[in-house]
Amino acid sequence: MSLTVMLIATDATRARAALSLALAAAALGEPARVYAHEGAVALLAAAPRADDGGEALAAAGLPDRLALLAMAHEAGVALIACQTGLALAGLGLPDLVAGVEAGGLVSLLQAGGRLVCV
Numbered sequence: 001m002s003l004t005v006m007l008i009a010t011d012a013t014r015a016r017a018a019l020s021l022a023l024a025a026a027a028l029g030e031p032a033r034v035y036a037h038e039g040a041v042a043l044l045a046a047a048p049r050a051d052d053g054g055e056a057l058a059a060a061g062l063p064d065r066l067a068l069l070a071m072a073h074e075a076g077v078a079l080i081a082c083q084t085g086l087a088l089a090g091l092g093l094p095d096l097v098a099g100v101e102a103g104g105l106v107s108l109l110q111a112g113g114r115l116v117c118v
Contacts, residue, residue, distance in 0.1 A: 002031040002113030007040040009118075012051040012065050015043040018118040019068040019077075026075040033078040035108050041085035044069065044096045066097065073099040080108070 003025040005018040018034050025032040036044050043065065048054070054064040063071060072079060080103040081096060093100060108115075 002033070002111065004033045004035055004108060004111070004113055004115045006108075006115060006117045007034060007036045007043060008038075010039045010042060012043070012049065012053060014118050015040070015065055016068060019065075019072050021116065021118070022077045023068070023072055023075055026072075026077050031078075031113070032076075033080055033108075033111075034072065035080045035082065035103065036085060037082045037105075038085040038088060041081045041089050041091060041096075044079060044081050044100050045091065046095060046097045069097045073097065 003022065005022050007015060007018040022032040022034045042049075046066075048066065052064045052066065057064045069079065079097070079100040081091075081093070081100050083102050083104050086092065086102060093102060
């Protein structure tokens with residue numbers, strides 16, 4: 001059964017939780033997706049953010065947001081940016097990390113599987 005994690009907030013803590021959950025599902029052999037809804041699309045941006053926590057996370061031996069996104073992409077986790085969110089943020093797919101595709105709620109629900117909101 002597939003897992004979709006819907007990221008609904010703009011903070012890095014929720015992004016870490018969403019990506020960690022999707023990576024755990026992928027490690028178990030489950031198809032996994034992270035869908036960034038509206039403002040959360042900014043968390044898929046390739047540019048570093050002030051709340052990435054890179055130094056503190058690195059000191060604890062943990063990956064930051066960009067490293068988690070790269071790990072998710074490498075693990076086959078589908079990264080989906082809300083089309084409305086892209087328009088609201090003034091972002092395009094080239095502004096996001098590698099492998100992100102645009103999508104919407106209808107296609108998200110059509111795919112079925114478990115849906116978790118973070």
